[in-house]
Amino acid sequence: MWLIMMLRNNLARKRRVLLDGPYGYANLGDNAIAYCMSSFLTKAGIDVTISCLNPDYIEKSIGLPTLPILDFKTLSTSVLKAIGEFDAIIVGGGQQLQEHPVPNPFFGMFSRVCHMARVAKALNVPFIAWSVGMDWPLSPLARLMARHYLGSDNVTLILRDGKSYDHACSMLAGKSCRILHSKDAVFMLANFLSDDVTRSTELNFTRNKRLIVSPSIIKPQQGLRKMVELCEEAAQLGYEVKGWHSEIRPGYDLKVREMVDWGTIPGFEWLPPNPIDTNEVASLLSSASLLLTTRMHPAIIAVAQGVPAYGIATNLKMRSVFDELSMPYTNTEDLEALNFHDIVESQFEKSFSMAQQFSANAELGGEQVLKAAFVDA
Missing domain, CATH: 3.40.50.2000 (Glycogen Phosphorylase B;)
Known part of the structure; x- marks a missing residue:
């Protein structure tokens, strides 16, 4: 909690974060993730915008501004242009490091995460994957994209389970990104x-x-x-x-x-x-x-x-x-x-x-996010 207090007291201006994930599409577990993560960040004095599948639903249920999620199939790419407006990009929760059934560089959650990281890297914006899971094995294409876009020093990966953490460490060995481990943010819900x-x-x-x-x-x-x-x-x-x-x-x-x-x-x-x-x-x-x-x-x-x-x-x-x-x-x-x-x-x-x-551990994960976004950056 010391980090939250420090941010509240010492920031010269309010920081802006983009929280990105497959929220608002009738998966109430994913929406609980968005609720817990955005609540934690807001409590720390951060301005949060949510990039999601259903902006209207998220705005009504959580009460925060939204952007449509990156989707190359529908040519919805406005979120990529907006990344430079934020102090940090957070991909939050779920099995988001999950590859499309047909490996490709554009479609599926894994590719979306990599493209968000690609633009964040180009703009030198901190990029954090918070409490995410990773599928394994990944295709050679996905591993190549991960090492290129998720291995940079502006990237922090916080995996939600031990197996995902081990696979990420193996896949990104020798890269300069930070790889950490934290429990699912929904464990903080009671707070x-x-x-x-x-x-x-x-x-x-x-x-x-x-x-x-x-x-x-x-x-x-x-x-x-x-x-x-x-x-x-x-x-x-x-x-x-x-x-x-x-x-x-x-x-x-x-x-x-x-x-x-x-x-x-x-x-x-x-x-x-x-x-x-x-x-x-x-x-x-x-x-x-x-x-x-x-x-x-x-x-x-x-x-x-x-x-x-x-x-x-x-x-x-x-x-x-x-x-x-x-x-x-x-x-x-x-x-x-x-x-x-x-x-x-x-x-x-x-x-x-x-x-x-796990609630206490998830809260520590939130503090790791704040540190990666505003202290280590």
Whole structure:
């Protein structure tokens, strides 16, 4: 916190930062990242503009000025021309070092990040990737672009998981960029929630039993049928069961509503899937006495508020997240053997403790960002 106080007291003028990421496109986890990062920066006295997929939604939900994200497919490149107007460029959160399925120099998140870094390098503007994940392996083209554009001394890469950190260190060995490690910024969420949400969370365990299930597509489809069975067991034990999606882009999680029959769960209903702001997401999840999810950010938001969360790990990424958080979970291949009693009897306390530790670590990551942008620059 000393760095935040120093910046507030010593800056001759207010600094401007561009926060860039795939926000505002019906992925409420990504939007929570934008909310937490922009809140941290604003608290430090920084003027924040957000470059995003849906400027109107982000302006309404977060209340900050926006620019359209870089997209060569639609020839949306105005953000590149604006980079020189900012004191630092921050690519924030998510698996943004993820290559397009067909390796190329223009399309996909990885290429977008490299082009933002390319212009920042040319203008000598500090470029920080904050709490991002990296896919691996990357194509030779992507590795070449990374070494050329992300290896410069104006670049700081702060990776959100150990594997991404190790891969970045290996790929950029010998380059002059800084490579650091910090937890997902969403762990800081409790620091920025409105008082109404905080009070709601404190009352969580006095409420009736409520299970919120947040499913994504599971292969084979039998996994979804098993989730329905678990919800049926919960209803038989007196739980109010509600469904909710954090990812509502067309072709994603909403498809699960048609893949299996959720109507067999007594009293079940889907909560409205329309985009809501991060305070509303936190309030919704804090209304649960238990969350059953296949998604990372609903789990983080729930556990950060002291709501027990049980995970269904659909891939290695989810296993890694749940393991790091010490959160109880089951792999999809083991799902058939699971029953709701096992879930309820799981040990959730350690995940709450880890969430508090990760919150402190995420805040240190924010201070690393400020240092890279305004002290080391």
